[in-house]
Amino acid sequence: MRPSIGIPVELAHRRNAVFRPRDLADVYAHPRAEVARLAKAGAVRRIATGYYALVPRHRLGDRTWSPDLAAAALGIGQADYGVEPVALMGASAARIHGAIPRALAAAVVAVPKQRPTLHTDRGKIVFVTRTVGALDIERTRTELGEGWLTTIEQTILDLAHRPTLGGIAQEDAHEAIRALAGRVDWTLTEQLAAMSHQPAAFKLALAVAGRVPRA
Incomplete structure (x- = not known):
């Protein structure tokens, strides 16, 4: 993954690529702000209120990507x-x-x-x-x-x-x-x-x- 985006290992290796900001409370002191940063960088995609998906490696930074x-x-x-x-x-x-x-x-x-x-x-x-x-x-x-x-x-x-x-x-x-x-x-x-x-x-x-x- 692109190191400049700064995706934590705990998120990158989740079995389920869908997560809620509160799932990252052990990773970030302010998970909502960090998830917003990752979304802006094109590393995660908001798919519904309160739910995000990790963008696949080959689509990192592509803001047009959306999961099935x-x-x-x-x-x-x-x-x-x-x-x-x-x-x-x-x-x-x-x-x-x-x-x-x-x-x-x-x-x-x-x-x-x-x-x-x-x-x-x-x-x-x-x-x-x-x-x-x-x-x-x-x-x-x-x-x-x-x-x-x-x-x-x-x-x-x-x-x-x-x-x-x-x-x-x-x-x-x-x-x-x-x-x-x-x-x-x-x-x-x-x-x-x-x-x-x-x-x-x-x-x-x-x-x-x-x-x-x-x-």
């Missing part, structure tokens, strides 16, 4: 709750799995506590109260760090259960289900539906995928 919305959502969730109880889900997971080609105006992330939608400079973040340990998840890497993402099976079930979550159209959710259908383990999806008491969502997912007639 899903990456920001995962990072903000982790900043508040830690890595383990947070996961991208719904339309955000479908996009990462390659089922939604276009950029989305909202990101959906599972967190352990209820909280209102957060607006960022890239779009809104919708927080869904879920116990991530009860979901079928896998690791994912974003430009801001690593974290959890719902599997294709869990994602299909979530899209069928709440298709418009995050502001996408129902048909877009159904198109994502069809795009993922050839890669899904339907037996596992049925098991997940049984464990979460969502048999109707499973039947709908099958119907949308063209596996059985819609009941």
